[in-house]
Each structure stands twice: as structure tokens, then as C-alpha cells.
Amino acid sequence: MVRLWRHYEAGFLWRAGGVADQPERYLQAMEILSSEVARIVAEDAERERRRGRAGGLKVHGAEGTGTRRVI
DSSP states (O other): OHHHHHHHHTTOOSSSSOGGGSOHHHHHHHHHHHHHHHHHHHHHHHHHHHHHHHOOOOEEOOTTSOOOEEO
């Protein structure tokens, strides 16, 4: 189903024709996968936003010197 979902996201359907020509279970599975991926992406974005707002780790040092300081 995940392989089919990747094609679905790229605009390719399982069977010839339009959305109305697809099996109902296929469409339901694609909707579930799409909503789960969207939820995960939103959670990751929120986690990154919070990390950025909280300051996170900052690495200082000149490139190529091998010296790094984490504050």
C-alpha cells in the first residue's frame, strides 16, 4: 500500500480512469496514509519550531579548525 501511496501522491492512480474508477478500499487506504503522513510532518515541524524557539544547541567554531564549542 505504501508503494501505491507514493504513486498516488505523484498523481498516478492504481487503475485506469479517474478517482471515481478506483476501488473504494484503495481510496480509503490512500486517504489514511495521506493523513498519517501529514500528521507526522506537522509534528516534526512543531518539534523543530519548538527546538528553534528554545535555543537548542548552538555550535561555534571556525570551519576546518577542528575546534567546536557547544553552548
